[in-house]
Amino acid sequence: MAEKEIIIVANWKDNTTLADAHVLAMGVRNELEHIDGVRVVLCPPNVWVTEVRNIVHDQIHHMSVGLQDISGEPAGLGTGEVAAELVKDIVDYAIIGHSERLNLYHESVETLQDKIHAALSFNIKPIICIGEEKQSSASKGALTRRLEQLLKDVPITKRNQCLVAYEPIWAISGGPGQPARAASPEYASDVMAALRKAVPATVPILYGGSVTPQNVVQFLAKPEIDGVLVGGASLRLRDFAELVKNAARLA
Numbered sequence: 421m422a423e424k425e426i427i428i429v430a431n432w433k434d435n436t437t438l439a440d441a442h443v444l445a446m447g448v449r450n451e452l453e454h455i456d457g458v459r460v461v462l463c464p465p466n467v468w469v470t471e472v473r474n475i476v477h478d479q480i481h482h483m484s485v486g487l488q489d490i491s492g493e494p495a496g497l498g499t500g501e502v503a504a505e506l507v508k509d510i511v512d513y514a515i516i517g518h519s520e521r522l523n524l525y526h527e528s529v530e531t532l533q534d535k536i537h538a539a540l541s542f543n544i545k546p547i548i549c550i551g552e553e554k555q556s557s558a559s560k561g562a563l564t565r566r567l568e569q570l571l572k573d574v575p576i577t578k579r580n581q582c583l584v585a586y587e588p589i590w591a592i593s594g595g596p597g598q599p600a601r602a603a604s605p606e607y608a609s610d611v612m613a614a615l616r617k618a619v620p621a622t623v624p625i626l627y628g629g630s631v632t633p634q635n636v637v638q639f640l641a642k643p644e645i646d647g648v649l650v651g652g653a654s655l656r657l658r659d660f661a662e663l664v665k666n667a668a669r670l671a
């Protein structure tokens with residue numbers, strides 16, 4: 421029996437019009453307002469965070485809203501960016517370094533360090549993504565070193581505010597028609613045990629990559645796995661509600 425809160429992050433990626441986001445957030449609220457022991461963090465496209473926050477945040481203490489990315493620069497001259505200072509009263513979390521952004525925009529370690537620093541400066545919890553391209557248990561060492569590097573300048577007192585999302589890139593679902601191939605819970609927990617050495621015990625480490633209502637319990641049953649980051653299944657209300665309810669039974 422887990423005593424701590426299980427964290428489930430919904431990454432809607434670049435999906436949902438305003439109307440879709442409204443309907444999905446309302447559905448999530450109605451389906452999940454009475455669950456216990458699980459924190460649900462909804463990360464809609466950045467442009468809809470206010471809408472989604474208005475629906476879930478103030479009414480329901482176990483639901484939060486997060487950005488899918490955040491600027492590493494101070495507010496002011498970053499055309500097209502969202503600075504932490506501007507959204508500090510709206511979001512509690514920000515996903516940083518998702519593999520899709522690394523692939524599309526080639527964000528460097530320095531850029532990610534700046535983003536982590538910017539988020540923490542305004543009390544936004546960074547969800548730091550990390551994962552290997554190809555399945556190989558040899559990647560554990562490289563991933564741990566990368567995590568240490570990302571956190572290099574984060575003082576110990578601030579590290580408690582961070583979350584880590586271990587997302588093996590090969591396990592992330594590729595959209596409609598692409599079969600899910602989640603990592604095995606054994607493989608994931610083995611890597612996550614290595615990552616754990618780079619962060620304080622209080623830092624939640626989440627697994628992400630083809631999490632479904634069917635496999636979520638197997639992941640969360642592993643002591644190394646404190647929660648999950650869900651992409652595709654978080655866009656389907658029925659699947660997402662079932663996934664969270666299945667998780668809540670373990671809490």
Ligand code: PGA
Nearest residue numbers: 592593629630650651652
């Ligand atoms: P998936 O996405 O659950 O659709 O595999 C996870 C992610 O990319 O964050």
